[in-house]
Amino acid sequence: MKPVTLIGAPTDVGAGTRGCSMGPEALRVAGLAQALARNNLQVEDAGNLVGPANPGQPPQDGMRHLDEVVAWNRAVYDACLGTLQAGRLPLLMGGDHCLAIGSVSAAARHCRDTGKTLMVLWLDAHADANIGTTTPTGNMHGMPVACLCGHGPAPLTTLAGPAPAVARSAIRQIGIRSVDAEEKRRLHELQLAVYDMRYIDENGMRHTMQQALAGIDAQTHLHVSFDVDFLDCVIAPGVGTTVPGGPTYRETQLCMEMIADTGRLASLDVMELNPACDVRNQTGQLAVDLVESLFGKSTLWRPPPA
Structure with missing residues (x-):
């Protein structure tokens, strides 16, 4: 595994509920760097990025x-x-999920430069495929998937060069259970691979992950965008947009361990952790536990799959 660089992005400008700007520090308090180091990873904390404050204004267009x-x-x-060009794995600590436009666009640009094939696993309760004419709120943390597919404001869709930044076939969404009315039509038009909670209920997490990871090989750059509201809010209350009925702790552990088994994780987002909604940072601690599994922690030593 490549050495890891932690990058904090303390903002909630794309969210409707304030507080996920404190997410990077909550992950640090929960011991993220120490947890990765326990798994024999070289870790550096690059500190926090700096950007504009949340102006608290209503939507425009x-x-x-x-x-x-x-x-x-x-x-x-x-x-x-x-970070990618330096041969390191960027771990983006959000912050709200609109920031994945930047992180996934960076992975897409790096893949074009290096001849790799990008695969994006989007672990989320929400599809995040709205545009300005379909969103009921105007909150841009509900739009990153649309922007990455080339639908949205040009300054966002062209961060990595000509739009779209990512081929639709490269995105696999898992755990989806909250989709706005017009967003359902957009998802159908985009023809994304969406493994919603009904699919997981009917087929189990193991089969779901086998399908989502199908086609991964030695040339794959795997980007995981992990929105903490992917988890059932009973065990992860520290998010601004809770949706009941998400994956359990054990289902999520299996999801993370199967991703780790591929050995292809190359960039990661941990998004939407909101300490203002949490209980004594239990969601932050849970997120760190799951990220450890994503980097290879398991109960027993297991040889890599053939």
């Missing part, structure tokens, strides 16, 4: 805080791309 969202994503893009 269906989008709230577009200028601020663009500024933060440019900073994220530059930091993540520089």
